[in-house]
Amino acid sequence: MSRDWTLDAPCRGRDGFTPSEDDWSTTADLKRLCGPQLAVCGPCPFHAVCIATVKPAQARFDGVAGGRLWCNGEVVDALDDVFEDELTEPKLRASCGTEAGAKDHRRHGERVCPSCAQAEREMSARRKAAKARQPQQLQLDFATT
Template sequence: MDGAWWTDAPCAGDLRFAPPEAEQAAAFLRSPLARQLLATCQDCPFRSACISRVLPRKSGFDGICGGRLWIDGQVQAECADADPGELAEHGSYIPHGTESGARAHNRRGEPACAWCREAGRRAQADRRARRRAARPDPSSPTH
């Protein structure tokens, strides 16, 4: 393992583990493909860490996390060797995709996820634009 654990997890980069649209998520998560994806978690050594990072109960998560299939923060199915001891949610919920989410990642001492990084970048660009707009125009005459 060379980076953060989530880059080494068997699901790394597979967006099917957390469908973005709520309407699509419930139907997808009840499909046979979701059960196949759940098998990816079977031998994953990061299941407990995954739950602590996503906080599926606190966040009302829809997707596959920590060897379990979650709908609205409730376990609907789990991989064969799921251990109840993995379900502890440590830490506080991060509102992903927001500037406050980026700050929450920073407080945890971890790199921000792509959604939070982008939200932080947009918020910083908005602040810069407001500051530029608030400055007096040096080319206009003053009275």
């Protein structure tokens, strides 16, 4: 039988990963109470299994799990160096295939689906192209005044 991974988790025996119901009411309270515990997740090798076990989105979890801070099952803060593939499979939504769809996936603490990722890349490329055209346009406008 394989060893229980929670025995080796850095948070084992530590408090403050989930707030007491009476101690908070806003996301800011949650960040203040649990945010400092995020650093404990930094060296933890169990981000993915932690998220798969806690199921933050389904459980509407409040607290720290998998290197992210969750509020009502949505990611409200995260360590800088977390990987998207640690998150659960994306759900298909009406917003899929758009930038807003990608935001919805992130809000629900899941990976971004391929069509939303594609939409994000395309919109980002369009914005870059539009930005690159701007100085020339300004020069043209200036020349005509």
